[in-house]
Amino acid sequence: MSEETNEHRCGYVAIIGRPNVGKSTLLNRVLGQKISIVSRKPQTTRNRILGLYNRDDAQVVFLDTPGIHEAQSPINRRMVDAAVDALSEVDLVIFMIDVAGSAALPERNRLVLDALEKRDLPVVAVLNKIDRVKRPDLLPLLAAWDQAGTWEAIVPVSAEKGDGVGDLLREIVGRLPESPPFFPKDQLTDVSERFIVSELVREKVFRLTGQEIPYATAVEVEEFEEVEGKDLVRIMARIWVERDTQKAMVIGRGGRKLKEIGTAARLDIERLLGCRVYLQLTVGTKSKWTHDRSLLQRLGNFRGGAGE
Numbered sequence: 523m524s525e526e527t528n529e530h531r532c533g534y535v536a537i538i539g540r541p542n543v544g545k546s547t548l549l550n551r552v553l554g555q556k557i558s559i560v561s562r563k564p565q566t567t568r569n570r571i572l573g574l575y576n577r578d579d580a581q582v583v584f585l586d587t588p589g590i591h592e593a594q595s596p597i598n599r600r601m602v603d604a605a606v607d608a609l610s611e612v613d614l615v616i617f618m619i620d621v622a623g624s625a626a627l628p629e630r631n632r633l634v635l636d637a638l639e640k641r642d643l644p645v646v647a648v649l650n651k652i653d654r655v656k657r658p659d660l661l662p663l664l665a666a667w668d669q670a671g672t673w674e675a676i677v678p679v680s681a682e683k684g685d686g687v688g689d690l691l692r693e694i695v696g697r698l699p700e701s702p703p704f705f706p707k708d709q710l711t712d713v714s715e716r717f718i719v720s721e722l723v724r725e726k727v728f729r730l731t732g733q734e735i736p737y738a739t740a741v742e743v744e745e746f747e748e749v750e751g752k753d754l755v756r757i758m759a760r761i762w763v764e765r766d767t768q769k770a771m772v773i774g775r776g777g778r779k780l781k782e783i784g785t786a787a788r789l790d791i792e793r794l795l796g797c798r799v800y801l802q803l804t805v806g807t808k809s810k811w812t813h814d815r816s817l818l819q820r821l822g823n824f825r826g827g828a829g830e
């Protein structure tokens with residue numbers, strides 16, 4: 523590739539929006555690999571997750587962020603802060619809206635709109651989950667969003683099915699500054715495999731347990747060891763919850779729930795690492811960890827803020 527003749531674009535793009543709109547699904551779709559966990563429950567993503575979309579003429583540094591909502595508890599405030607902080611380091615913002623959800627209209631997105639209004643950033647509005655609405659129902663939403671702000675573009679997509687994602691990438695790349703890549707072109711993310719492993723376990727807890735448990739859970743990878751000559755990785759991880767009653771629910775009758783979490787996580791981890799995985803899960807109780815700032819910092823699934 524000759525640098526003189528071929529222009530190359532590179533920049534930071536934050537994906538923001540209310541919880542559960544499909545931000546992480548979009549990132550995984552664009553990357554073609556799961557680096558950011560997804561669940562049907564809101565407030566799944568807890569950190570800024572960096573994902574690199576690489577091609578010959580461009581590198582897009584995507585920042586997936588926690589959903590922006592009316593945060594009360596320290597853990598939730600920390601998540602919202604991570605999302606809003608991401609805006610300070612980007613060239614372009616992808617503002618994602620769930621057209622099939624209860625917050626499809628601008629008035630239910632006030633917090634996000636306020637965060638954007640404070641900054642003078644170019645924003646592409648993305649109307650996601652179009653696979654779940656009929657075309658005629660999409661038109662009034664498009665009109666409402668057109669009125670609600672100054673957008674670079676409004677792009678309807680289905681992050682899950684892939685519809686419109688190519689158009690969105692064109693809109694994004696064309697708006698990035700000319701620049702050489704910031705990261706090696708074969709890199710996909712800035713987080714360790716160990717971190718993604720802890721997240722994949724947390725995702726299964728999110729998906730396979732109900733009530734308050736997902737929000738009371740952190741995962742700590744205690745051992746991560748490649749077994750020499752065996753194409754096998756041995757992982758020991760601890761699932762932290764806040765109370766013994768929650769611990770009992772995560773373990774389940776006869777250990778069945780924990781086994782289900784472990785099997786589902788192991789399959790995803792094997793796909794991530796491309797080898798066999800021996801995964802051993804244990805459950806521990808740490809009372810009030812979601813309210814303890816210093817603990818939040820040490821525990822898995824919290825890598826600290828933006829710019830690392």
Ligand SMILES: Nc1nc2c(ncn2[C@@H]2O[C@H](COP(=O)(O)OP(=O)(O)OP(=O)(O)O)[C@@H](O)[C@H]2O)c(=O)[nH]1
Pocket residue numbers: 540541542543544545546547548559560561562563564565566567568587588589590650651652653654679680681682683
């Ligand atoms: N039908 C449909 N579902 C989608 C689409 N995109 C995402 N979803 C689903 O929406 C839910 C939330 O997706 P996530 O990607 O976790 O959403 P998020 O915005 O990252 O959520 P938080 O991290 O909690 O803020 C999951 O059940 C996804 O499968 C889509 O295009 N169509």
Ligand SMILES: [Mg+2]
Pocket residue numbers: 545546547558559560566567586587588589
């Ligand atoms: Mg997410």
